[in-house]
Each structure stands twice: as C-alpha cells, then as structure tokens.
Amino acid sequence: MARLAGVSTATVSRALNGTGQIAPATGAAIDAAVQQLGYRPNTVARSLVTKSTQTIALLLPDIANPFYAALVSGIQERALAAGSTMLLCTTEGDPEREEQYLSLLRAKQVDGVLVDGLVLPPERIADFVREGLPIVCLDRDIDSTSVPLVQVDNRLGAQIATEHLLSLGHRLIAHVAGAPGLRISAERIGGYDDALAAAAVERRRTHVAVGSFTEEGGYGAMRALLAGSPPTAVFAANDLSALGVMHAIAESGRRVPEDISVVGFDDLRLAAHTTPPLTTIHQPAFEIAQRATQLLLDLAAGREVPQRLHLLEPELVVRGSTAALA
Amino acid sequence: MARLAGVSTATVSRALNGTGQIAPATGAAIDAAVQQLGYRPNTVARSLVTKSTQTIALLLPDIANPFYAALVSGIQERALAAGSTMLLCTTEGDPEREEQYLSLLRAKQVDGVLVDGLVLPPERIADFVREGLPIVCLDRDIDSTSVPLVQVDNRLGAQIATEHLLSLGHRLIAHVAGAPGLRISAERIGGYDDALAAAAVERRRTHVAVGSFTEEGGYGAMRALLAGSPPTAVFAANDLSALGVMHAIAESGRRVPEDISVVGFDDLRLAAHTTPPLTTIHQPAFEIAQRATQLLLDLAAGREVPQRLHLLEPELVVRGSTAALA
DNA sequence: AGCGTAGACGTAACCGCTTACAGCAACCGC
DNA sequence: GCGGTTGCTGTAAGCGGTTACGTCTACGCT
Numbered sequence: 129m130a131r132l133a134g135v136s137t138a139t140v141s142r143a144l145n146g147t148g149q150i151a152p153a154t155g156a157a158i159d160a161a162v163q164q165l166g167y168r169p170n171t172v173a174r175s176l177v178t179k180s181t182q183t184i185a186l187l188l189p190d191i192a193n194p195f196y197a198a199l200v201s202g203i204q205e206r207a208l209a210a211g212s213t214m215l216l217c218t219t220e221g222d223p224e225r226e227e228q229y230l231s232l233l234r235a236k237q238v239d240g241v242l243v244d245g246l247v248l249p250p251e252r253i254a255d256f257v258r259e260g261l262p263i264v265c266l267d268r269d270i271d272s273t274s275v276p277l278v279q280v281d282n283r284l285g286a287q288i289a290t291e292h293l294l295s296l297g298h299r300l301i302a303h304v305a306g307a308p309g310l311r312i313s314a315e316r317i318g319g320y321d322d323a324l325a326a327a328a329v330e331r332r333r334t335h336v337a338v339g340s341f342t343e344e345g346g347y348g349a350m351r352a353l354l355a356g357s358p359p360t361a362v363f364a365a366n367d368l369s370a371l372g373v374m375h376a377i378a379e380s381g382r383r384v385p386e387d388i389s390v391v392g393f394d395d396l397r398l399a400a401h402t403t404p405p406l407t408t409i410h411q412p413a414f415e416i417a418q419r420a421t422q423l424l425l426d427l428a429a430g431r432e433v434p435q436r437l438h439l440l441e442p443e444l445v446v447r448g449s450t451a452a453l454a
Numbered sequence: 455m456a457r458l459a460g461v462s463t464a465t466v467s468r469a470l471n472g473t474g475q476i477a478p479a480t481g482a483a484i485d486a487a488v489q490q491l492g493y494r495p496n497t498v499a500r501s502l503v504t505k506s507t508q509t510i511a512l513l514l515p516d517i518a519n520p521f522y523a524a525l526v527s528g529i530q531e532r533a534l535a536a537g538s539t540m541l542l543c544t545t546e547g548d549p550e551r552e553e554q555y556l557s558l559l560r561a562k563q564v565d566g567v568l569v570d571g572l573v574l575p576p577e578r579i580a581d582f583v584r585e586g587l588p589i590v591c592l593d594r595d596i597d598s599t600s601v602p603l604v605q606v607d608n609r610l611g612a613q614i615a616t617e618h619l620l621s622l623g624h625r626l627i628a629h630v631a632g633a634p635g636l637r638i639s640a641e642r643i644g645g646y647d648d649a650l651a652a653a654a655v656e657r658r659r660t661h662v663a664v665g666s667f668t669e670e671g672g673y674g675a676m677r678a679l680l681a682g683s684p685p686t687a688v689f690a691a692n693d694l695s696a697l698g699v700m701h702a703i704a705e706s707g708r709r710v711p712e713d714i715s716v717v718g719f720d721d722l723r724l725a726a727h728t729t730p731p732l733t734t735i736h737q738p739a740f741e742i743a744q745r746a747t748q749l750l751l752d753l754a755a756g757r758e759v760p761q762r763l764h765l766l767e768p769e770l771v772v773r774g775s776t777a778a779l780a
Numbered sequence: 781a782g783c784g785t786a787g788a789c790g791t792a793a794c795c796g797c798t799t800a801c802a803g804c805a806a807c808c809g810c
Numbered sequence: 811g812c813g814g815t816t817g818c819t820g821t822a823a824g825c826g827g828t829t830a831c832g833t834c835t836a837c838g839c840t
Binding site (some may be wrong): 461462463464465468474475476477480499501502503504505 | 786787788789790791792794795796797
Binding site for chain 1 (some may be wrong): 492494495496497498499501502507509511512516517518520523524526527530539540541542543544546557558559560561562563585669672673694697698700701704710723724726727728729730731
C-alpha cells in the first residue's frame, strides 16, 4: 500500500482526491509511491462510502439496431467527461427482463439509467424513480410524467418527409409504419397525416401498412402494398424499414426512384451507401444521447432538471432515393 | 434493514446466499421481511469483500459497427447466466483511450475484459494480464500469446469467398481489403491469394485496393478499381465495405451482379436486404461472443483455459450479388 | 448421567476507502 | 508571552456486506 511508502491512509486519500491541504513535500512523496507501486485506488471501496459508483446504465431492447448503437457515442462522451462508465443492458423487448435489470441495477447502485424502447408499464418504472433511482428516457418514449424525455420531434420529421414527397409531385404516398402500439409509430403516422391533410390529398387507409422498424417488417409491408394499388412514393418509418422497402421494390422489378420514391427516417450511417443512397430524415442521435446523459448526470447529482420534455429538430437529407413524379 | 424484522445480519446474509444452514422458520421470517421492505443487498459492499463485481467489460473501437454490435447479444446471454452485467467501453481506435479504460476497469475491479480491435501494443496489454486482470480477445486479434483468442477462420473464409467467385467463371477478381496493418486484413488477403493460386489465376497487384472496413473505405477503393481496368468480380473484406463497393458500382452506371459480382464478409443482418441482397461469408458472431465470454468467465473464476486459440468455421451464404460470368 | 456432535445463530473482524474530529506545529498580532 | 489562526496530518468511525469462530441448544449414544 502506498501508505507504507508515505504517510497515513487519510493523507493519501486527500492527496489523491485533491481534498484538503497537503504539504508539497508529502504530495511528492505520495506521487512517487503511487508511481512506483502502480497504485490505483479501489473504486468499489470508494463507492461504498461515497454512494456514487460513477456508473450509469443504458437499457434498451437490442443494440444490433444501428440507431440505438448510434446513441452510444454521445452517451460515452458525456459519461467519460464525468468520469463515468456505462453498463449496457439489452432486454430483447422482454418486460420481465427489463424489470429484472432495473432491480439489479438498483442493487448495483448505479448512478442512473438511460432507457429507450422499454415496454414495461410506466407505473413500474415510476416505482423505481420513487425509490430514488434516477431514470431518463430517450428516443422512444414511455407514457410517464415521472421521467424526463429527450427525443426528436417525430411528428414534425414525418411531416417534413411527406412534404418532400408531395413537393416532388407525388400524390399516391404510402407509409410503412413502425411497430403497432408504440407512441413513436403513432407520432410518425400523425406527421404523415398532417402533411397529407395540409396538401388536401386523400389519405387512403390501404396506403398505410404496418411494419416493425426492421428490414423484415419493411419488406413485408412493402410487398403487401405492391400487391394492392402500388403508390408512387413511400415514407418508411425508419431507415431499416426503408431498406426492406427498397428490397421489395427491386424484387418486384421496379426501380427506385424512377418508379417509386422512398424516404426513410433516422439517417443511419449506412443510409448514404444504400443503392440508391437513401433520402431520409436526419435525427440528431449524438445530441439526443448527450442531452439525455447530461440530464441523467444532473439528476444523479441531485440537481433539479427544469423541463421534462426535450424535443430536438429533425432535418431532411435528400439523396438518391426520391425523384419527381414522372 | 431486514435484520430488524428478523435476526442478525450474518444470518440474513447466509439465508440470502444459501450458505450455511438456516432453520425453516427463520428463513420464512427473513423472506417476509425482505418482501416487505423490498430489500436488495448492496452489491458494492458485497463486492468489496468477495473481490468479485459480477461485471465484465467489452472494449472495442465503435459499437456503431454492426458486427461489433452483433457480438453483444452473445456476451449478454452468457454474462446474464452468470449473473454478470457488461460495461461497454468504446475507444474510437485511440490507444491512449484504450489504456485509460483498461486502467479504469482495473480500478473498478471488473472481473475481466473482452477486447476487440485494440491498437494498443500487445505488451501493454500483457502488463494488465500480468497484474491479474483477465482478458480475452475476440474477433480481431492482437499479437500476443498472453491472451486467449476466439475468432472465425478468416483465411478460410476469404478463400471460400474467392472460390465462389472462381466457380462462377470469374478470373478478374479484385479484393477490397480491410484497414492496412491489421492482421485480420492480412489474413483475408491471404485467403484470397490462396484461392487464386490454387486456381492458377494470376493475382494482379492492381486488383487489391486498400479499404478500411467501412462504407467509405469500400466506396473509395471501388472507385479506384473502376478507374483502372475494372474487374468482373470483387471480394470485399467485410459487408460494410461491400455496401460502399456496390454504391460505387451503381454510381458508375454498372449493375450488380450483371456487370460485376460482389461478395462480402460478416453476414450482417442487413446483408439480406441490400439491393441486391448480398452474397457473403457468414461469421458465427453469436457463438464467437458466447465462447469468448465463457472463456473470460472461466479465467475470472480461476479455472485454467486449455487452448489459447479458438477458430470457428465461416460459411458461404449465396444471395443475389453474385452471378456467373456473362 | 455424561459427553460428543450437529444444527442454528450471534459476535466481531475485515474488505479498502472517505471524512469528521482532533492534535500539533508554526505563525500572527498585540 | 499568549490566545487565535492557519496549515497539515493522524485517529478512528463508519460504508454494508461476508465469514471465521464461538456459543448454545437439543439430541444421540454409551
């Protein structure tokens, strides 16, 4: 122990943490000892007394979804700046596992948890915050007033996407929706409806197909759409769906964008490299993540967070998958 | 504290951990108290004495790379079964950050760390294992004998990919390599060479372009290839590169696979939904992750791990991006 | 009756830190 | 010369668990 090479454990603690005053000479001696032994304070002992583990958790269904993955760097950046690390917990959309994890995380004394896409009843989540576990929700919201939320303005994004298609002359615009029952899906349908209504374009029920935010979902939904009266453009609820949509279109012998235009939502890194490159709605994932993390850190530090809802701006990115109606 | 509702803390501890004998009646009383208070033992206090944090870490450059993300579920599955959680640490390929994290993880007393794609000198890593930090490497290897490694047989995979192209009649087969200087890139080049040599096909130096395992890298490399004497087929070092490759091909007015066939490596989930769907080499990511995690857990538990190198089998998945030479 | 033993629990030390609190110089002003 | 600061450091009490050890009761055996 560094104390052998120096003085008392209390002084070492103070020196290393920069709390209290230490004589220059003692400081140097301690530094030397630390250097020599390669001493690193045991953080778990530290956590036991300080009540802070310098650890936050990210709880979401599946990190293989590129959008979720895109959130990580923003979290990491903020967390690292605060000296914290991040536990990643994936739930596969299983509410039991969500609860199990939340309970485990509390036992582990994490400083807080970031949640995305949970399916657990909001009141169960509220129970945890009531017990003192800081939670903030990002991206996909839960129906709760007890948890701050930061996400993109989904309704606006969907509206912008649809308006883009309208401005290209399209009138037969389909929507491949997200997973049913989620508020985020409903918001995007809402934006789509808003845009159509504003342009006085009839909104055909047969033109909104239900997907699941996955390639498979988009693929299936688009095949169904093509089997009916094919649209000239489609707004997919996210980029992954859009991939499936384009796959189905190509398979049917049609071309994107010559025969059918498609616009996605998310602006994943790979959207720039699909064939053709995907026109989509950009979500500021990095900032969403940063903002949410900062909020969580504030909460954990006992600071009050002013507003509950943080909406960020979506942005249209035009690439090669949309074209004017022939 | 549950002890109020029951007996002594020692007994509670024994009851909850199932160590030692406890009378049925006491057990019931404790259960009741636990239930009533919603008591959950503080794991950090526990860790302080048991020396086990039930936490492992995953250290890699960037979780936004879908292949890395695909590893997570296999890790999660094994870790959860062992009651452990996983810290995710992303380094952006920065060696200083790698070292900083490793050092932090040691201070945090994690039970072990899984590393992938590190660029830190192997001897620095060896220092950590020497100090008692269990480390196992998966996917991308480091040049060290002190760390167990589990990965797919890269050379064989590359060979299979190239043979597939050869069997379709192609002779002008290019390779868009991975990031230069990495052993994994070299292995895949090696497999490509092996296949060409076995078929007595000339290997033109101008037909291997350097990429970087990213869409951008593949795109750039393919543009360079097209600017020279275009191949009739290309083997991309991974699926992400293949995306970029297909992008560049489409942009040049050529078609996949009619004009140029392309095969990737990884078999990302999205490979089935590119346009056209990508023929690729399947990597058993889930099993690689599982195996590596199990190894790490074994190491952490003080069990000896028999062999250092674990090679898993790649597999060709034929989809729509390859066709017989016209 | 006496002793050994097994079962069920309590006592207390300890894990490696942080942090009151107190002690002790040296230094200040008057 | 003396009380009051100020600067620096040590002592010790935890933080919330685990666990070696000891104790006590009840029981079995001779």
